[in-house]
Amino acid sequence: xxxxxxxxxxxxxxxxxxxxxxxxxxxxxxxxxxxxxxxxxxxxxxxxxxxxxxxxxxxxxxxxxxxxxxxxxxxxxxxxxxxxxxxxxxxxxxxxxxxxxxxxxxxxxxxxxxxxxxxxxxxxxxxxxxxxxxxxxxxxxxx
Numbered sequence: 001x002x003x004x005x006x007x008x009x010x011x012x013x014x015x016x017x018x019x020x021x022x023x024x025x026x027x028x029x030x031x032x033x034x035x036x037x038x039x040x041x042x043x044x045x046x047x048x049x050x051x052x053x054x055x056x057x058x059x060x061x062x063x064x065x066x067x068x069x070x071x072x073x074x075x076x077x078x079x080x081x082x083x084x085x086x087x088x089x090x091x092x093x094x095x096x097x098x099x100x101x102x103x104x105x106x107x108x109x110x111x112x113x114x115x116x117x118x119x120x121x122x123x124x125x126x127x128x129x130x131x132x133x134x135x136x137x138x139x140x141x142x143x
Contacts, residue, residue, distance in 0.1 A: 008048055009048060009049060010048065010049045010050075010051055011048060011049070011050055011051070011075065012051040012052075012053050012058060013050070013051070013052055013053070013117075013119070013121055014053060014054070014055035014058040014059065014064070015052045015053065015054060015055055015119060016055050016119055017118070017119065018038055018039065018040075018041065018052055018053075018054055019038040020118050020119075021041075021052050021117060021118055021119055022036070022038060022041040022052055023096075024095060024096050024097070024117055024118050025041075025043050025050070025052070025117075026043075027095040027096065028091070028092065028095050030043040030044075030045060030050075031043060031044055033049065039054070040052065040053055040054075045077075045137075046133070046136060046137035046138045046139065047134075047136055047137070047138035048138075073122075074114070074122040074123065074124050075121060075122065075123050075124070076123065076124040076125075076126055077123060077124070077125050077126070078126050078127065078128060078131045078133075078139065079125065079126070079127050080127070080133075081127055082105070082110070082111040082127045084127065085103045085111045085112060085113060085125050085126065085127050086103050086113075088125045089102070089103050089113045089115065089125050092115045092123070092125065093115065096117075096118055097115035097116060097117060097118075097123070098115060098116040098118075098120075099113075099114075099115060100113075100114035100115055100116050100122060101113055101114040103125070108128075109128075109129065110126060110127050110128040110129065111126070111127045112124050112125060112126035112127070113125055128142070130142055
């Protein structure tokens with residue numbers, strides 16, 4: 001035990017239309033890593049790499065059913081204030097996201113709303129007072 005470090009370094013989204021998905025995240029203003037193009041793209045987001053990779057190639061590498069929709073997970077972008085949830089939600093819509101659930105105050109005390117990127121990946125834009133970030137925007141504690 002202990003040979004696998006407790007860290008998340010890359011989240012890869014299998015893209016059906018990588019150029020469109022890449023343009024969406026670039027429109028949000030997220031910084032692309034060197035070497036990004038319309039065949040593979042990476043965005044450095046708070047210490048984690050969000051990678052975009054063609055879905056058929058990802059399916060072959062990771063033994064995924066390329067036609068099965070992903071279910072049971074969401075991605076999240078936590079922000080610094082409850083008010084910023086609404087601002088970020090509107091910015092995502094302006095960049096081409098589809099509204100899924102408007103921002104609302106949650107029973108757990110925070111605020112969040114959901115959007116979908118151009119391929120339907122669900123993003124929660126959330127504020128939780130217990131979230132603490134470092135200078136890079138990486139989550140350093142929660143709770």
